[in-house]
Amino acid sequence: MAxxxxxxxxxxxxDNNVLKGINLKIEKGELITLLGPSGCGKSTLLxxxxxxxxxxxxxIYLDGENITNIQPQKRGIGMVFxxxxxxxxxxxxDNIAFPLKQKKVSKEKIELKVKEALEMVxxxxxxxxxxxxxxxxxxQRVALARSIVQEPKVLLLDEPLSAIDAKLRKSLQEKxxxxxKELGITTIFVTHDQDEAMIMSDYIHxxxxxxxxxxxxxxxxxxxxxTKFAAEFIGHYNIIEKEAxxxxxxxxxxxxxxxxxxxxxxxxxxxxxxxxxxxxKATIISYLSHGNVLRYTLQCKGIKFKADVxxxxxxxxxxxxxxxxxxxxxxxxxxxxxxxx
Amino acid sequence: MxxxxxxxxxxxxxxIIVLFEIAPLIxxxxxxxxxxxxxxxxxxxxxxxxxxxLYLNSIKGSLIIAIISSIVGIIISFFGAKAAHSDKKIGxxxxxxxxxxxxxxxxxxxxxxxILLGNTGVxxxxxxxxxxxxxxVFDLYSINGLILTYVYFQIPLATLLLLPSFDLIKKEWxxxxxxxxGSKFVYxxxxxxxxxxxxxxxxxxxxxxxxxxxxxxxxxxLSSNAMLLSVRISEQFVGDLVxxxxxxxxxxxxxxxxxxxxxxILNRIQKHFKGGIE
Amino acid sequence: xxxxILLDKVIMLFISIYLxxxxxxxxxxxxxxxxxSILPSxxxxxxxxxxxxxPLFIASLLRSLIISFIPVLVCxxxxxxxxxxxxxxxxxxxxxxxxxxxxxxSIQGIIIAVGVLSxxxxxxxxxxxxxxxxVGTYCIIILPYVYRGLKNSLNxxxxxxxxxxxxxxxxxxxxxxxxxxxxxxxSGIVVSMxxxxxxxxxDFVIVNIIGGSYFQTASMYLYKAMSKSGQIxxxxxxxxxxxxxxxxxxxxxxxxxxxxKEK
Numbered sequence: 001m002a003x004x005x006x007x008x009x010x011x012x013x014x015d016n017n018v019l020k021g022i023n024l025k026i027e028k029g030e031l032i033t034l035l036g037p038s039g040c041g042k043s044t045l046l047x048x049x050x051x052x053x054x055x056x057x058x059x060i061y062l063d064g065e066n067i068t069n070i071q072p073q074k075r076g077i078g079m080v081f082x083x084x085x086x087x088x089x090x091x092x093x094d095n096i097a098f099p100l101k102q103k104k105v106s107k108e109k110i111e112l113k114v115k116e117a118l119e120m121v122x123x124x125x126x127x128x129x130x131x132x133x134x135x136x137x138x139x140q141r142v143a144l145a146r147s148i149v150q151e152p153k154v155l156l157l158d159e160p161l162s163a164i165d166a167k168l169r170k171s172l173q174e175k176x177x178x179x180x181k182e183l184g185i186t187t188i189f190v191t192h193d194q195d196e197a198m199i200m201s202d203y204i205h206x207x208x209x210x211x212x213x214x215x216x217x218x219x220x221x222x223x224x225x226x227t228k229f230a231a232e233f234i235g236h237y238n239i240i241e242k243e244a245x246x247x248x249x250x251x252x253x254x255x256x257x258x259x260x261x262x263x264x265x266x267x268x269x270x271x272x273x274x275x276x277x278x279x280x281k282a283t284i285i286s287y288l289s290h291g292n293v294l295r296y297t298l299q300c301k302g303i304k305f306k307a308d309v310x311x312x313x314x315x316x317x318x319x320x321x322x323x324x325x326x327x328x329x330x331x332x333x334x335x336x337x338x339x340x341x
Numbered sequence: 342m343x344x345x346x347x348x349x350x351x352x353x354x355x356x357i358i359v360l361f362e363i364a365p366l367i368x369x370x371x372x373x374x375x376x377x378x379x380x381x382x383x384x385x386x387x388x389x390x391x392x393x394x395l396y397l398n399s400i401k402g403s404l405i406i407a408i409i410s411s412i413v414g415i416i417i418s419f420f421g422a423k424a425a426h427s428d429k430k431i432g433x434x435x436x437x438x439x440x441x442x443x444x445x446x447x448x449x450x451x452x453x454x455x456i457l458l459g460n461t462g463v464x465x466x467x468x469x470x471x472x473x474x475x476x477x478v479f480d481l482y483s484i485n486g487l488i489l490t491y492v493y494f495q496i497p498l499a500t501l502l503l504l505p506s507f508d509l510i511k512k513e514w515x516x517x518x519x520x521x522x523g524s525k526f527v528y529x530x531x532x533x534x535x536x537x538x539x540x541x542x543x544x545x546x547x548x549x550x551x552x553x554x555x556x557x558x559x560x561x562x563l564s565s566n567a568m569l570l571s572v573r574i575s576e577q578f579v580g581d582l583v584x585x586x587x588x589x590x591x592x593x594x595x596x597x598x599x600x601x602x603x604x605x606i607l608n609r610i611q612k613h614f615k616g617g618i619e
Numbered sequence: 620x621x622x623x624i625l626l627d628k629v630i631m632l633f634i635s636i637y638l639x640x641x642x643x644x645x646x647x648x649x650x651x652x653x654x655x656s657i658l659p660s661x662x663x664x665x666x667x668x669x670x671x672x673x674p675l676f677i678a679s680l681l682r683s684l685i686i687s688f689i690p691v692l693v694c695x696x697x698x699x700x701x702x703x704x705x706x707x708x709x710x711x712x713x714x715x716x717x718x719x720x721x722x723x724x725s726i727q728g729i730i731i732a733v734g735v736l737s738x739x740x741x742x743x744x745x746x747x748x749x750x751x752x753x754v755g756t757y758c759i760i761i762l763p764y765v766y767r768g769l770k771n772s773l774n775x776x777x778x779x780x781x782x783x784x785x786x787x788x789x790x791x792x793x794x795x796x797x798x799x800x801x802x803x804x805x806s807g808i809v810v811s812m813x814x815x816x817x818x819x820x821x822d823f824v825i826v827n828i829i830g831g832s833y834f835q836t837a838s839m840y841l842y843k844a845m846s847k848s849g850q851i852x853x854x855x856x857x858x859x860x861x862x863x864x865x866x867x868x869x870x871x872x873x874x875x876x877x878x879x880k881e882k
Contacts, residue, residue, distance in 0.1 A: 347704055439638070
């Protein structure tokens with residue numbers, strides 16, 4: 001049996017079916033991400049594992065034990081919330097020491113462990129500060145230290161960085177990854193930010209409306225989305241009806257109603273070239289600069305495409321320019337309408 | 342549900358509520374319709390109230406005093422609260438004074454006014470020395486006197502209640518009005534006051550409830566001569582007159598009805614002005 | 620702009636004078652023998668000595684203090700338990716609790732007192748004990764303020780997240796409520812206790828109706844003194860006023876001490 005197993009977990013809130021039968025296995029020591037838009041059920045699944053929500057039906061196993069009906073405080077699971085979880089009436093030291101005090105750990109041992117935890121999150125020296133005096137990033141680091149100090153079997157992170165400034169997010173992502181590798185704790189990370197998911201995890205489970213739409217490594221999901229939803233969610237895929245695209249490019253060896261094309265697989269050239277399967281004339285409609293990447297919107301035979309070009313040279317195509325649209329057929333991916341269950 | 346065990350924690354609260362809020366209220370209503378020392382249904386007490394001058398005048402007196410003192414109180418407090426917001430330091434001292442004097446009500450207040458404006462009061466005597474007799478113009482032991490004392494204890498209460506709402510005024514409003522060509526008059530009457538109206542009306546209702554049921558101040562000044570509904574009510578239960586539980590309950594019901602009507606009127610006005618403000 | 624601020628300062632000054640004048644005058648009245656001309660004459664502290672050495676006064680003062688504290692403690696504890704239930708387990712009960720706790724706002728003290736007296740004074744047994752009736756009635760009078768105070772402190776913190784965090788750190792829901800939430804509500808609790816204690820201490824109408832001759836508090840002693848001597852009355856008023864200030868000082872000190880201990 002895997003370290004964590006969800007067996008046909010269903011969760012309903014009144015009539016709303018939020019989790020529609022999740023079957024999921026997670027191996028020990030992994031850092032996996034539950035990814036998806038708001039309301040897809042990822043946080044709910046996390047909270048079911050934590051014990052903060054009761055499952056409507058199904059079972060959850062942790063380290064071989066059926067924990068479905070065990071209270072949260074007895075599951076040996078640590079959790080970092082999005083915000084407001086630090087106890088305002090206690091300083092940093094007391095917050096981190098709190099779980100150890102619950103376990104009646106000796107004062108000396110508490111001192112030692114809290115010191116270790118503070119070192120791990122780079123907050124040595126701030127023991128006496130109160131949560132209100134800390135920045136958002138510092139607060140989350142304290143929350144993290146507080147969760148790991150109790151040496152949990154599993155660490156859950158529920159969108160811990162969503163309320164943090166974009167710039168700070170990077171360093172915190174790295175810190176979380178580092179701590180996870182150092183301590184080897186099985187970690188489940190929930191986020192709606194696909195960039196974050198790709199940076200953080202060994203493995204991603206993409207959620208859509210209460211089901212797992214696709215699972216895989218970041219690279220797998222990114223380069224090979226199986227459904228329209230997955231392609232729309234991860235990256236900036238162009239999603240076009242198969243019929244429409246076959247009208248302009250000829251028949252494709254594709255069985256689905258839709259195809260997906262990654263913007264960076266489209267090559268733009270000034271003149272006609274023969275390196276690719278398809279080379280058609282197109283017009284530049286607009287472009288946006290993303291710093292190192294230029295995203296062009298172009299129209300090729302009536303269909304709009306987004307193409308990403310690494311900004312290497314100074315030659316920018318201008319709006320209205322006629323250029324050539326090049327792509328290989330293997331980069332036109334088959335995506336189904338609905339998830340294949 | 343397995344959590345039902347914790348409902349035990351509600352028992353102390355329920356005990357207090359049932360014994361001292363619900364049961365007494367029901368008892369009052371029931372008694373007001375009961376004939377004296379019997380079981381039954383009668384309207385005789387209410388009829389008596391409506392035809393006896395003493396009670397009608399007391400009701401009128403309570404209403405007049407409550408309405409006037411609340412209106413005067415809220416106007417003064419409005420300016421006081423507004424003033425407190427302009428200067429932080431002095432505002433803090435002002436707030437402290439309000440807090441201290443908000444407890445000065447009832448008998449101590451009545452007495453202080455007697456010292457000041459009574460027949461041998463300091464100001465009365467002072468005015469006599471200046472050549473004119475205050476007593477010709479103002480009698481503390483009348484409805485005017487009561488209104489004056491009531492206004493005194495309304496001010497700290499109302500100002501303290503209104504202070505937080507002035508925090509809600511955003512300076513962007515003033516800037517927006519200026520940019521759109523409005524005058525100060527427009528700013529105050531078309532923007533600020535409508536926005537503050539919910540809290541102003543809420544405060545007014547607190548003042549009114551406070552004043553209509555107030556007892557100690559009036560009783561200290563005029564004892565049983567006070568034309569106040571609250572004095573009439575307590576007379577039926579304590580004091581020299583014979584106990585009249587049922588009649589007293591009827592009077593209490595009248596007081597309750599007045600309050601409910603007042604709250605309803607104020608709520609309706611509030612809703613009219615609230616519009617989309619939450 | 621400057622003119623406005625000056626006007627505001629003047630307004631605050633006038634209101635302050637109006638509010639402080641009666642207080643100051645009462646004090647002056649209590650330390651002089653007579654005041655028939657413009658200035659009082661005959662400085663003396665004899666009225667204070669008379670009051671403070673009167674055993675009846677001391678007894679009534681003690682009764683006032685006791686009756687001010689007990690209902691506040693009882694009511695606060697009862698409400699804490701109520702919020703424990705509604706916060707953790709039955710949030711839907713909130714609405715009913717709110718209605719029950721707001722009724723005393725509109726049904727002022729005198730009505731409740733009259734209702735309690737007429738209902739229970741004839742019945743024998745525990746419920747005819749005037750002290751008990753007084754405590755119970757005062758509990759209802761201060762109920763809206765205790766409710767508001769507790770409710771506001773709960774709203775100021777993210778109760779559910781804190782409880783869930785507590786659970787994920789090894790404590791049960793009840794333990795989380797009492798060891799995490801409650802300490803964070805402390806300042807709100809203290810403020811509402813303060814308001815309640817002041818209200819009860821200054822009350823006359825309720826204790827006059829329910830306490831009557833069975834339980835004489837300082838305010839009743841004061842009323843009796845009014846017909847006897849003006850100076851004694853003002854001395855009593857000043858003493859009572861000072862007591863109220865003292866109580867608030869002590870309470871705020873305790874509040875600050877608890878805050879300091881946490882630091």
